[in-house]
Structure formats: C-alpha cells, structure tokens
Amino acid sequence: NYTIWTFLKIVWEKGWLYRGHDVMPWCPRCETGISQHEIVTDGYQELTHAAPVVRFPLRGREREALLVWTTTPWTLTSNVAAAVGPDLTYVKVKAADGWTYYLAEGTRESIIEGSAQVLERLKGSDMLGWTYDGPFDELPAVQEAGVPAKHRVIPWDEVGEEEGTGIVHIAPGCGAEDFELGKEYDLPAPAPLNEDGTFIEGFGWLTGRDVHEVADDIFQNLEEKGLLYRVDPYTHRYPVCWRCGTPLVFRLVDEWFIDMGPLYDKPREELTEEEKARSLRYQIMDVVDEIKWIPEFGYAREMDWLRNMQDWMISKKRYWGLALPIWVCDDPACGHFEVISDEEELRQRAVEGWETFEGHTPHRPFVDAVKIACPKCGSTMTRIADVGNPWLDAGSVAYSTLQYRTNREYWAQWFPADWISESFPGQFRNWFYSLITMSTVFENRAPTKVIHGYGTLYAEDGRPMHKSWGNAIWFDDAAETMGVDTMRWLYVNQRLDQNLLFGYKRADEARRRFLIPLWNVYAFFVTYARIDEWTPPAALCRHPSRLDEGRPQLDKPWTEGAVPTVLDRWIIARLRETIEEMTRDGYQEYIPIRIAQPAEAFLEDLSTWYVRRSRRRFWATRGESLNTDVDKAAAYQTLYTVLVNFIKALAPALPFITETMYQNLVCAIDEHAPESIHHCLWPEVAPLDEEEQRLVRAMDAVRQAATLGHSVRSSNNIKVRQPLSKALIATDPRHRADLSQLLDLLADELNVKEITFVEEESELVTYRLLPVNRVLGPKFGRRFPLVRKALASLDAGQAVVTLKAGQPLHLTLEDGSEVTLAPEEVLIQSHAREGFGVAGEGGLVIALDTTITPELAQEGLAREIIRRVQELRKQADYQLTDRILVYYEADEALQEAIEAHRQAIATEVLADDLIATANPTGDITLEDTVDGHRVRLAIRRANRPDES
Secondary structure, eight states: OHHHHHHHHHHHHTTOEEEEEEEEEEETTTTEEOOHHHHHHHOEEEEEEEEEEEEEEBTTSTTEEEEEEOSOGGGGGGOOEEEEOTTSEEEEEEETTSOEEEEEGGGHHHHOOSOEEEEEEEEGGGGTTOBBOOTTTTSHHHHHTTOGGGOBEEEOTTOOSSSTTSEEEEOTTSOHHHHHHHHHTTOOOOOOBOTTSBBOTTSGGGBTOBGGGOHHHHHHHHHHTTOEEEEEEEEEEEEBOTTTOOBOEEEEEEEEEEOOOOOOSSOGGGOOHHHHHHOHHHHHHHHHTTSEEESTHHHHHHHHHHHHOOOEEOEESOSSSOBOOEEEESOTTTOOEEEOOSHHHHHHHEEEOHHHHTTSOSOTTGGGGOEEEOTTTSOEEEEOSOEEOHHHHHHTHHHHTTTTTTOHHHHHHHOSBSOEEEEHHHHTTTHHHHHHHHHHHHHSSOSBSEEEEEOOEEETTSSOOOGGGTOOOOHHHHHHHTOHHHHHHHHHTSOTTSOEEESHHHHHHHIIIIIHHHHHHHHHHHHHHHHHTOOOOGGGOOOOOSGGGOOOBOSOOOOTTOOOOHHHHHHHHHHHHHHHHIIIIIITTTOTHHHHHHHHHHHHHIIIIIIHHHHHHHHSOTTSOHHHHHHHHHHHHHHHHHHHHHHHHHTTTSHHHHHHHHIIIIITTOTTSOSSGGGSOOOBOOOOOHHHHHHHHHHHHHHHHHHHHHHHHHHTTOOTTSOEEEEEEEEOHHHHHHHHTTHHHHHHHHTEEEEEEESOGGGTEEEEEEEOHHHHHHHHGGGHHHHHHHHHTSOHHHHHHHHHTTOOEEEEOTTSOEEEEOGGGEEEEEEEOTTEEEEEETTEEEEEEOOOOHHHHHHHHHHHHHHHHHHHHHHTTOOTTOOEEEEEEEOHHHHHHHHHTHHHHHHHHTEEEEEEOSSOOSSEEEEEEETTEEEEEEEEETTOTTOO
C-alpha cells in the first residue's frame, strides 16, 4: 500500500495530480464513480429504454414547441438548455394535433405522427437564443438554481439527425458533454441524485425516489402537463457497472485524477524533451515501445488507448480499499492539498491522531484520524474520505511485491518480469495500462519484457457462459469430466487473437486428436516391453536435473546390439525437429499454439506412420535370429527415446499425463532419476545434418506417394489388403532421388510387388486438350471451330509438357493462319491408361496396376482371413502372447487360398495350426463372407489345461 502512496507522491510532485469537479459515470448500487478505463472494458450492455419525445413550448409563441428526444427521462428534471446543430436544416411543421413543431428535417418522417404540413425550413443557427419553458421548472431545486431564466437554444456541432429529433436537451448536472457545454455557455448545473441514485431534496414528488424506477411516473406527469408527445422503446449500448452490472447514472462530483498531459498534433518522434516532460502519456508510449506484445496487435491497441484516453480517475467513494494519501487544508480559503509518501513521512508530519493510527495498515478508519499541518496557512489538514481505484493496487505489483521501497537489490534481481499474461479485451486499458504507467513514473522502464494477451472464454455455442442459459461450466465439473490436461490442451491449441469456445464437445475433440493417440503409443510400448521384459540400457537412463551434469544428445541414441532402420533414424530426426520447433517458436516466444501444432504433427507421424510401420518388429519373437534381435532392440530403444523426450517437451503444457508416463517409463526402472519430470533438464537437440534432412524430405515424399496410392485404391474400390503387382511413378529428378532410397518401404505400404519409375507422366495417362469455351469463343468468333480442330490434332503429351512449363501453344489453322493460346486458355483432361488407376499432386504422379491375377486374389483372401482371426482374438480377450488353434470351414477357392498361405497366416495370428473341419467350434466363432466366399471360423487357445 505504501508503494502506491510513494507513486502518488511522485505524481503530485510532478504536478500531475488534481481534483476535478465533473460529471462522472456513477454506480448507484456500489455508490462510487466508475472510471473511463472501467467502462470501455466490460462496461456496456444492450439495454432497451423508454425514450420520450417531449414538447418544450417556445416562449411568446402560441402552441409552438421544440420537439426534444432523450433516452434518459430522469435527466429532464434538470434540463437547462436545448442544443441544435447550427448547420443542420430544421423544419417548422404544422401537425395534426394542432401544435407547430420544430425538429431536424431528416427526422420529420420518423417522429411526426399523422399528417403534417411543412411551413418553413431554417438552419439551426437561425434558432439560436430562442427561449422556452422547461418540463420541470416548478421543482424547488430547479427554481433555486435559476434554471428557468437560462432556458435557451444553444449551438453544438455534435448534434446530428441520425436518430431522435435533431434537438438535444442539455442537463449540465447529468452528463459529461452537457457539463462541458454548460461551462462554455455559463449554464447552471443542478445535480439531482444522491450517491445511492435517489433524488435529493428539492425535487418535489421525486425526492427519495430511485432513478431507475421513475420513468413511468415522469411520463404521466409530462402527459398531465401536455408536454409528452410520444414514447418509443429504444435499444442501445448503455454503460453498466463492471462489478455488479447495474445501469450507470451520471453525477456531478469531485474526484481525483492523474493528468495524462496534452496530445500534440505532430508525430511522437518530433516531440522535444520538454514536450514529453509535460505529457505523461508520451512517456508511457516510450516505455510501451520496450515491450514485446503477443499478439503483435496488442501494441497498436495499447498505443491507441494512450492516444485517446482521458485523465485517469484514481478515487472511489467507498469505505474499503486503499486510503488515498491526500490531505486537504481544513481552511476553505486556503484549499491547499498535499500527498504523503509513506508511513514515516506521515509520522513526522502528524499533529493529531497518530496514536490512533500507529500499528495499523493505511486503511479507514484509523488513518482518517491523522491530521497534519498545512505548510501554506498553518491550519490542520484532513485526509480526503476517498479510497483508491483498485487498478492502483494491480498496477503496483512490480514494485509492491518485490520490496522496491525497502530492498532495491532484491527488487533488481526480479525486475523486469520475463512475461505477464491476461485476457486482452480489457487489460490494455486496465492492468497493462496501470502496470506500465506506474513503472514509467517509478523507473521510466518497462515492468515486463513480454505482455501476452488472449481472447475471451465463451461457451462452445459462441455465447457468454450464463447459468440461466444452461451453458455455464464450473471448473470442478470440467476438471472431473474432461480432465485438467484436456482443458490445458484446449488452451494451448488456441489462437491468441481469437476467443476460446469452451465445452465438452470441443474437449472430446482435443482428447481424441492428441491425448488418446499419445496414450495409445505409450500403452503400445509398455505392453510389448512388459511382454519381452525389456528395460532400457544404461546409456538411455541419463535424465540430468542440473546443468553441471550435462545434457544427453538425441542424435544417435542407439547402443551396441541395436541396428536402427531408416524408420528409426527418421523418427529420431523428426523428434529433434519437433522439440527444436516447440522450444524456439512456442515456449521461447510464449505462443502456445506453436507448441501444439508441431506436437500434433509429430504425434501423427509417430502413431500413424512409425508405430504402424514398425508393429511387426515388436511382435517378432526374441531369439529367432540375430537380425531379429538387433532390429527389435533398435525399435525398443528408438520408441523409448522418443517417448521420454517427447513427454519432457510436452510437460509444461500437459503436466499430469506426462508425469504419469515419466513415473512408469523412467522412475520405475531408475532409482537415481529425478523424482519428477518437471525436475529434468530440457532436452538438447542438435540441428539436423544434410543426410538427416534428406531422410526427412525423402520420407515426406514417400508419404505423399502413399497417400496418392491409397486414393487410387479407394477410387477403384480395391482394399489395401489386396496385393497388386506394381506401381509406376513419374516425377522430377529430386523426388525420384528421395523416393529411390525408400522404395521397399513404399511398396510395403502400398501392398504392391514392385515399384518402377517412368520418364514422363504421359506414360501413365492419356490426355485430351480442349479449348476454354467462355474465353476462346468470344476471342475467335467464327474461327473458333478451326481452333478447336487444330488443338485436337496436336500431340497431346508434348503439348501438356509445354503448357505445364507455363509456355503458350502455337497453332496453325486449316486456313493457314497462326494463333497462340495461353496455358489458361486450354483445358487439360487426363485419363488413366487401360488397366491402371492414377493420382497425382505437386509434381508426383503414381499409377497402380489394377489387374488382379488369381495368385494376387488368393493372397488378398489370405489377408482377409488374418484380419478376421485377429478380430476374434480381440473379442475373446486373449493375451497378445497366447498361441491359438484356428478351425475353419470354407468353399474350395477360399480353402485353396488358406492352404497356399498357411505359414503366413499362422505367423501373423500366432496359430500353432490351421485345421479345416466341418462346422468348426471353439472359444469364439464367426460366420462371414470374404469377397463372395462364405467362411466359418473358430479359435481356441492352444495347449489348454483340459486338453491332453
């Protein structure tokens, strides 16, 4: 609290603190003023008010009146003047009710009821000085203020004719703009409201009435006096209290402000040092320049606020809160005020009441007892009753919490902060602003290196959360139902410049997209590691927690006895790429989505490519051969290394699931490991060398080719389990070089026997060239048929090469003339050659031979049998290591396929035998059709205890 006192002392010494007498937004429920900062943040709601149109009878003119419109009928009680736009056109209208009215011409049709005759057009400037009778001149307070004698028409350039009548009623005690006009034209300012929003004494039948409950009675009173013309509902954005939501009123009060200084009409870089010294706002702007804003538009928003903001109102008419350290002289003739910087200064200057305050914090009522001597006149000075705006407390955090006043060395160790974060819709004007302002005054330095803003949290239906709407979710419910890591991943995976839609459906999507696949990869590894009783070698069990222990490198994690495959080397390279990207672009830049995006891309690579392509390596039986053992060792070491280091990189974002995995993967087998994943050093990754970069690029090419190949199968209704004889690929030399080193992997993925490169795409497809009719028809007119015929006569393959190179085609027509066609004027249609299916993208075209020979068909049937037996194993809840017996009954063709591929089927399903029998039975059975062939399958465990 004394930190804020010190801040205000400096502000006062610089001449920036003053007491203002002004009309301020006021919350009648909280009984306090609301600053501009608080209103522009969360201070508006769409409200509907009854908006009356009222007659202001003109003096000396029989049944002639100004028509005046307002959305706040309570302010009519304090009307003093009527404002017109001096350059607007007004009309004098004879209305059906017998009155003659004056209003802006642009509003006549929407305001005047029934038929009306325009008698005269005049400018607003012609109406200046007209006098009228006010609607509540009979009230004592209005008469005492001398209001009736001041009623006149005044000019105001802000008056428009977009709504209302084009004549604005002015109540200087009820509106900020009205108050400024009142000062300009020397108008009285009756202020009708108490602190609680009730009318004060002197307002007759309204005295003691709540301002929000008198509209209907005011309308009735005006009706009885013949002054009410009409009342209409009006929906508009209206200021409300940011704390309690009560609609605000406007009261004429004394408040305390920090002067932001002038706004100069020239670029900031052209300001002199003297000009900056006189303007706090420009000093703050210079400090704002030192901060990195995330998202970047945060900088522009803060600067826009500083250019347009008014002075900062720092006082509140409340009891609880920081007591403002402002003492005012008790002699009204003196009026001097001073600011006290801290407890010690107050003790030294106290002339009364110190014993009451001593030992207490600077809060009411104790601090109110202390009086000091006025240095100007010698009278006593009393502390003002106001407390501080709560944003003073929030803004002091960089100083008040770090012993700035008492231990500067300690403070310097922690200042400035590396990073602060808050929702940006309001904090540009509140916390960010107050934090930067106080730091500018104290040190002329930024309080933080980075300010991180983000959008607003809404329900997943796009609306704010409200209990009454049924879309609110309490934290405990969300944590229990969706899980806290799921909640965190929703936030991490969010663009900072967009609002977050929060709900169970979006949580399910986040869990399905990332958390479940991550857990599935972990569970796959753990399952097979337990089956094989595999534990990591000592070289993979280094998890340092201190920098002096060094960081393990991830470039080559394999030990002797493990021979990595190309897949192993690729996934380790991708791991290093991913950790580097997450660290560099995400964590170090404080942009969470740049953590999530590479992490999700990597997990996709890991689960749908590496693990899927490596499953058989984990299924292999140890000891089958030396090659099997070294390959399996490499697979385990690779996946272990990937999991352990990937979860370390994920740990700040997903602290709980990664901790669970770490405890099992690391702590369960290494008693010397750090007790938590959050105690481990961050993984250190070296940049990929050229060979590794080529490998990553080559695998991308393989996966692109695989995607294209699968699309060919899909479009030709050929299952992936059905082997095909060959694939043909046409591509550029670089793609060919990349693919060549991984053709075996691609062939296995595509389930083809061989892959061959061809030189030209035209070897895979036939082309047809057509003119773009809508372009060439109008261009060539009657000659268009000749163009079409000439185009069809070309060597389509050569023409396509020319067009794809971006070159035009030159045609000779039958009449001997020559024409040129641009690439965009020719439509290329391609068709796969007979017996092939083709797909292409990005300079890579792949064709699959779709002819299925009897031998290929048999192999496809065998693979379908394998899939169905595996499903039976899962339904029977067998262990992964359980050996089984397979019993089957099939037609002749299917039985031939099973017999031809007996060994392959038995190996895949862990079957000791495949037995053909009539009406087979077992632990579980299945009757199905496989490509038109009926089959009955049954399985049971081999060597069951009840069998001999």
